[in-house]
Amino acid sequence: MNYSPSNPDFFNRDRFVLSNGHTCLFQYVFLHLSGYKHMTMEQLKTYHSDRPDSYCPGHPEIEHPGIEVTTGPLGQGIANAVGLSIASKNLAALYNRPGYDVVDNSIFCIVGDACLQEGVGLEAISLAGHLGLGNLIVLYDNNQVTCDGSADVANTEDVAAKFRACQWAVLDVANGSEDVEAIVGAIDRAKQITDRPVLINVHTVIGYGALNQGEASAHGAALGEENVRQLKLKNGLDPDLRFHVPQEVYEFFSDCVPRGQHSERLWEEKVAKYTEQYPELAAEFARRVAGKLPADWKKHIPTEFPSGPTPTRKSSGLVFAPLAKAIDSIIAGTADLTPSVHVSWPGARDFQKPQLQTKCGLGGDYSGRYIHYGIREHAMAAIANGLAAYNRGTFVPVTSTFLMFYLYAAPAVRMGALQELQTIHVATHDSIGTGEDGPTHQPIALPAFYRALPNSLFLRPADSEETAGAWEAAMDFKHGPSLISLSRQALPQLGVTARDKVALGAYVVKPEAEPQLQLLATGSDLQLALKAAEELAGRGIRTRVVSFPCTQLFERQSAEYKQSVLLRGKIPSVVVESYAVNGWERYATAGYSMRTFGKSLPGQAAYEYFGFSPHRVADRVEKYFRSATPEKLWYFEDLN
Amino acid sequence: MNYSPSNPDFFNRDRFVLSNGHTCLFQYVFLHLSGYKHMTMEQLKTYHSDRPDSYCPGHPEIEHPGIEVTTGPLGQGIANAVGLSIASKNLAALYNRPGYDVVDNSIFCIVGDACLQEGVGLEAISLAGHLGLGNLIVLYDNNQVTCDGSADVANTEDVAAKFRACQWAVLDVANGSEDVEAIVGAIDRAKQITDRPVLINVHTVIGYGALNQGEASAHGAALGEENVRQLKLKNGLDPDLRFHVPQEVYEFFSDCVPRGQHSERLWEEKVAKYTEQYPELAAEFARRVAGKLPADWKKHIPTEFPSGPTPTRKSSGLVFAPLAKAIDSIIAGTADLTPSVHVSWPGARDFQKPQLQTKCGLGGDYSGRYIHYGIREHAMAAIANGLAAYNRGTFVPVTSTFLMFYLYAAPAVRMGALQELQTIHVATHDSIGTGEDGPTHQPIALPAFYRALPNSLFLRPADSEETAGAWEAAMDFKHGPSLISLSRQALPQLGVTARDKVALGAYVVKPEAEPQLQLLATGSDLQLALKAAEELAGRGIRTRVVSFPCTQLFERQSAEYKQSVLLRGKIPSVVVESYAVNGWERYATAGYSMRTFGKSLPGQAAYEYFGFSPHRVADRVEKYFRSATPEKLWYFEDLN
Known part of the structure; x- marks a missing residue:
């Protein structure tokens, strides 16, 4: 892989997604070995600890250097990888020029059995094959063990045939637990396949070397002292040392940092020459790299x-x-x-x-x-x-x-x-x-x-x-x-709405000098609220109307602004929305909403059927208003 | 298919699921032709009308006779069909005896391109193959047209190979628009395949016979007067007659009702003999057919x-x-x-x-x-x-x-x-x-x-x-x-909880003669609320605690009971729950809740990190309580 531990954000790096995010210790250890500075031995010890400053959470998190996406919910990671692959393909098509492949990275992803069972994974796999994403290499840790036992308890399909039917190339590694060269060879071959994504089906033994290797117990549970001990012995490590990496291992990984820096330098030189040759395109590319929108x-x-x-x-x-x-x-x-x-x-x-x-x-x-x-x-x-x-x-x-x-x-x-x-x-x-x-x-x-x-x-x-x-x-x-x-x-175009005020989350669209009642509404229900307010005005009730396009933006406003809109404790306030009312109760004293599922009727007829007409709303709200005591403002009432 | 129009609930009927539910007019018309009494010609005219009593909603709905499941959201129907298939397989294995196949029905399902792209469909297909559901026959209306154009705009996989990889048998019908005999033949062959589910890949032309046949416009839009006219002419129908079925068509379908009744009679006779032979098993079976649980x-x-x-x-x-x-x-x-x-x-x-x-x-x-x-x-x-x-x-x-x-x-x-x-x-x-x-x-x-x-x-x-x-x-x-x-x-076992009161949705677990404050809590947060209440009591605040296991059950209670629990307008009431507070605002005057995503920490440490400790809750709630004015009861406040 092409990456730079001393600059985890190196733009042209290969991306790596651990779709089976629960195996993240694997990733953390390799971040440590390959020289990502933040991932110290002390940090590795924080996995499953109570340290809130840990870089080793139970699943990989995007906040931390070297992690491309947060994974854990199964099937998401492989779909994210398809997105990363599309991103790279798109940038390469837009900005590369002969001799100047300013974007030429690969997307690597490791999946377990689960990601290949989840619907979201299957959808992404099908689309990736259709799009012929030749920069995507997925390694399948095919250990055939899941929480319930061997994977064949729930899945006996021919995975390779399925991928081929989805227009992927499939390479096999028969003994993925031992044959590192075969894995490296398969990756090399995968890189040569540029017209379609590649699945490398790596047959592995879960918990390889442990006494319970190949069993479901090696999936989720800790191995235990003795089991780890014999595993260390088997691999030529000192069983009495814990959280210890032999110097020769560090040495093996010691070229990761300089190799990454070299790779960055080559890329920067390439981009510099590209900028001379294609100044306009390069300026555009630089803006995209900087993550900026056109200024205006x-x-x-x-x-x-x-x-x-x-x-x-x-x-x-x-x-x-x-x-x-x-x-x-x-x-x-x-x-x-x-x-x-x-x-x-x-x-x-x-x-x-x-x-x-x-x-x-x-x-x-x-x-x-x-x-x-x-x-x-x-x-x-x-x-x-x-x-x-x-x-x-x-x-x-x-x-x-x-x-x-x-x-x-x-x-x-x-x-x-x-x-x-x-x-x-x-x-x-x-x-x-x-x-x-x-x-x-x-x-x-x-x-x-x-x-x-x-x-x-x-x-x-x-x-x-x-x-x-x-x-x-x-x-x-x-x-x-x-x-x-x-x-x-x-x-209808309401005339009283204002684009600038959407950012406030809510604002008054029909003011009243001394309102007695107000209606809150959103989207297609706002026109209805405005009409109902007119009808209520005709019945002698001064009714203010608030448009409420976004509760989350409203929550960001000052307490003063919020109260100026809500008039809490002052007047009855009815939210009118053709959804479940849950969540509106903090803003309103009553709700005119949906308490059942909908119905197959033309839109206007559906509104009428469920009482979402100006007249019906006005009637019910008036009844509520007339019966309102000061006490009524204390709690929320369903009006339907 | 084995079904009985005069008794849509005939227990041993074949089940039919229209997974591409948007084509339901097709199903409604066949219900009419085959003699389902409710589906009159008048009813067929109600499709997309404003009649709330229509049996012809925009997607098939389970409420109506002859409809096995409500479909529409794509991919759901084929997964439902897998469930129906498991149901039938399970009952057959439990209750059939040599010579007495009291359950021997088949499950039929029609899918379009979409159901084979949706993740939920793909998951169900994989599992059905694994389980070898030999009573499941899926017909794929392979017209290769979706809303965006030809299906190959988004999907070019080899569907048949994918199904075979998932351990399905695949049969092909080359000309599904015209070759009815080939379809019937394929269904007959499918019924002979009992060790695995069968996909019948029926190649069709969308809008067959219309002027725009084979095009995306034939997918969603109405054909229009002239197009329908020429289509009727092409099929030997009188183009001036609308909503008209020639008598010979009714005659063709006229044996559906008697055939169904005959089928019912045969089944009833079989069950009667079975009951003589296996009285205990038959009693159990009868209870299952009646949909009853064991009495005690x-x-x-x-x-x-x-x-x-x-x-x-x-x-x-x-x-x-x-x-x-x-x-x-x-x-x-x-x-x-x-x-x-x-x-x-x-x-x-x-x-x-x-x-x-x-x-x-x-x-x-x-x-x-x-x-x-x-x-x-x-x-x-x-x-x-x-x-x-x-x-x-x-x-x-x-x-x-x-x-x-x-x-x-x-x-x-x-x-x-x-x-x-x-x-x-x-x-x-x-x-x-x-x-x-x-x-x-x-x-x-x-x-x-x-x-x-x-x-x-x-x-x-x-x-x-x-x-x-x-x-x-x-x-x-x-x-x-x-x-x-x-x-x-x-x-911990709280001692104050009561199983019988769960059905009330909420109930008081820590009463107070003259409460000044109350806490509402659910699940793992209840122990915390109880401890916080104790701490508040130590600080001189008489705090009542309500356990609130189910808001929906609580909503079914009388207004009197609800007020006896909530004490709305009387005292401040704080909900304590480690979720977003949305929806609780109708029951509480303030909320101690989660306003961000969580964090990877051991459970107890996560609670502490987000302030879910008795001490922190008591502190914050006390502050709220001490600063409370009567006005504060008027509206909801976030305490974190």
Whole structure:
């Protein structure tokens, strides 16, 4: 591998992903041996200790030098590796010139049995084969042991045949426990295969050399004193020394640092000459390496929108298309919903292997920035994490599908939040307003999850103006995923919304000099709240309305601002949202929400069916208001 | 297929799952033609209409006669079909006797390209092959068109080779658009293959006969007047008649009803003779067919537990093992965590194909009730839905993995809730207390999702006593999934808990004559709240404590009971839970919770690190209490 222990961020380094993250001690030890300074012997002793400053957590974490992505939840790592591989392929296609391969690294990944059973892994494997990612080398630690016993208790498929069916090359290492040369040879051969990803099927014995080698007990449990002792003896080590590396081992690894530095120097020289030869391209490349957006990117957000009713998914497309065209860091894609999600742009080129011939004539090459992820939502989000992790800011990955299918993708979106990786997820067809597709496609509980997720934004804009604000907030949020929740159906332009205020999380859209009541609403429910407020005004109740596109951004505001919006303890405040109300109770005194799953009806009919009409809302809220005692402000009430 | 339109619930019917649920018009039309009475021509006209009483929603729904499972989210249906197939195999192995195949039905499933790309589908396919489910026949509508264009835009793998690698038989139909005989022939051959599942790869042309046949536009959009007109002409139909079925077509289908009734009669006669021959077995079988548990099942729940600290996952095992032994309807399994999750029982037999020879010696047969699902959490939950849908009450499927991995499984658990299918999910290693595995394995936001999910229970018991109560509540909850959230670490037996009160959702565990403050807590946080309350008492604050194992059960209680527990508007009430606080704001005036992801530390150290110690909680809560004004009761405050 090409890497530089003295500079873990060396841009053209090979990336290594330990997809079976629970084996991280292996990785920590090699970081130590190969000269990553932070990974001292003292640090190695902190594994499973109570030291909060440990560099050796129970699974590898991206925060620590030498770790490319946080792994642990199985199947995520191999999908991340596919993202890293796409990143490298894309940069190489865009910036390499004859004689100047400024990006020519490989992506290595180790997987165990589990990553090859998990759906997210299987999705990523299928897509990697389709894309012909020739820079990706996966080593399969094929020890055939899992927690339940031998792996054949749950899986007896022909893994190699399956990979070949997915257009991977498969190499075999018969005796991976002993035959190091065969492993090295296989890696060398794998590097020669550049038209497809390679699986190296390394047959190993778990706990090799231990008394319980090959058994499930060698998988998770500690070996114990005696077993370790005999293992050390067997390997010519002094059994009485603990946490001790013989000098000859250090010597064996001693060239890692200088080799890495040499490799860096060669690359820097190459980039210097490249800069002379291709100054403009090199400037662009340098900006991407620095992880920066074009300086004036915000000017590409349209200032005007069509005045008529527009689905916010379409408003989103109007904002996104010029942004994506202008910002080369954006790499977008969809889980087979191009016609529905509006995340493409004029002139967008597909990321595909150049040789691909499709029946419908679509094709592309590796310089493309639009990815057809297939119907693989989970892998899509995990691959987006890999793209974002390649080098912070070099890519701004954008994914898209229906909001409901961000439940399929949720484990990966969560991993992105944990790693503080910027990704933007365009979630269309939100709420019961998505209509005829019915309850299977109408989210109810999902927003409660995304609003509770640390390091993330769940943005639900109400019209085109707020959609522009949501995109700006998402582009500005560098330390985690943003999910933009958009309507399938047309929504009116409300006139009272303001893009700049989306960043506040919530703001007053219909003020009242002396309000008696207020309504809080988001997205497609805001128009309803505004109409209900008018109706309530007609009934003599001065009703203020607050637009609340993002609870997480609102939480970042000052206590004063928050109270100026919420008027807590002052007047009754009813949140109107066609989702489960969970989580809104801190902002509202009552909720008009969904307490059941949805129903297959045209969007407007679904709203009516569940009482989401201005008249029904006004009636129920008025009843609540008229019966309100000061005591009622003390606790939350469900109005439906 | 063997089915009876006049009795859609005929027990020994073949099951049919439309995994590509968006093509449901196809299914509705065949239900009409084959004589399902409810599916009138008038009903067929209600598709995509605003009639709430439609039997033709945008995706098939289990509520309606002739629909076995609700499908739509792609990949779920094929996994459900695997569950139905396991159900049938298991009943056949248990109850069939020579000459008396009282269960001998087949499971049919139609999939499109998407179900074969989705991870959950791929997991299920792999497991079905491993289990050798010879009663499962999947027809692949291989039209090679998806929303984005031809399917080869995102997928160019060799599907047949992949299935063969997964130990399926694959049959081909070259011209599925025209060659009906070839399809029938393939199904006949598939029925002869009884040692493995069969994929029939039916090559079709999408929108066959339409002017845009074979194109992506024929996938989602309506064909339009002229296109339909020429299609009718081409097929010898009168183009001026709409919603019209020629009499000869009805005649062709006219034997479906009598054939079904004949089939029922034969089965009833067989069962009658079987009952004479095997009266005891037949009585058991009759109870399973009726979907009933053994009458006295509750007596198997232990009344006593070890008095020492016990992880609730182990308490759960102590409750579950005797239940599972006694209740033959229980069919349990794990996503490769047998040693950790405690859902096995003495004498449990594995559900496996009898021929299986594993390296570790584990084996089983189809009469087994313990399923090694492999590391396939999503398919596990979807398969559990299929088991539950086979016939309500015949199976009580129990799944298990770490709580965090019920995020992987969430789309399937949600589908179970939508279908009101009873399943029980044993979710161990909850909260930051799971310790060293670190933030990847420590759930923060997930409980907010499950508590917001309609038709479900999220139960978090605090000790062995409450764990017994949680199992009783889950067994009693027949109309949706229950998720029991359990600790990895040992928890003390609190003495003040009561199993019977778990069904109330929340109850007072530490009363106070005139309380000034109260703490709400669940699971492993309850012991902490009790200790903090003691400390607060020592500081002169009379503190009451409420155990809150299930918010959804609490919501079903009377307003009076709820207020008697919550004392809303009376005293400050602080929820203490090591999760995101979202959703608790309706019950509490303040929250001591997690606002970030967790950390890799031993469980106790993680609690300390995040301030979850009695002392730190007492300090912060006291400060809140001392500064409390009546106004403070009006709104929710984060204490960390």
